[in-house]
Amino acid sequence: MFDDWFNSRRVEVPKVTRSASQQAEVDAATAALALYHYDTCGFCRRVRTAIDALGLDIELRNVMEERARYQELLTHGGRTTVPCLCIGKDDPASAQWMYESADIVAYLVERFGTTP
Numbered sequence: 001m002f003d004d005w006f007n008s009r010r011v012e013v014p015k016v017t018r019s020a021s022q023q024a025e026v027d028a029a030t031a032a033l034a035l036y037h038y039d040t041c042g043f044c045r046r047v048r049t050a051i052d053a054l055g056l057d058i059e060l061r062n063v064m065e066e067r068a069r070y071q072e073l074l075t076h077g078g079r080t081t082v083p084c085l086c087i088g089k090d091d092p093a094s095a096q097w098m099y100e101s102a103d104i105v106a107y108l109v110e111r112f113g114t115t116p
């Protein structure tokens with residue numbers, strides 16, 4: 001059921017390799033991102049797998065292990081559902097809070113799926 005739903009929105013995630021300077025450029029961009037998640041959430045796992053394939057250094061904020069992260073997700077994102085990608089983590093009040101694993105994967109592939 002879960003797989004049927006997710007696969008219907010599947011985005012191909014390329015395995016990306018970069019030169020050191022390309023990786024530094026991407027790392028500078030992903031420094032603004034944080035993924036709210038927890039280990040046993042299958043939707044979160046899909047996003048973490050995409051992050052790994054794309055070679056991204058994105059801060060992971062575990063809402064089960066850190067209660068403060070759960071609370072800030074609710075306060076600023078509006079919901080406690082994970083995964084949620086915070087885009088603009090330095091200013092949570094004006095950040096974009098992206099829910100939906102398929103949307104997050106599509107966003108990451110669109111933005112980082114090709115070498116600069």
Ligand SMILES: N[C@@H](CCC(=O)N[C@@H](CS)C(=O)NCC(=O)O)C(=O)O
Pocket residue numbers: 041042043044079080081082083099100101102
């Ligand atoms: N359609 C969503 C489903 C996300 C979802 O159901 N997340 C669960 C954990 S697996 C959750 O956070 N439930 C608690 C809540 O919504 O507060 C996605 O693909 O991201």
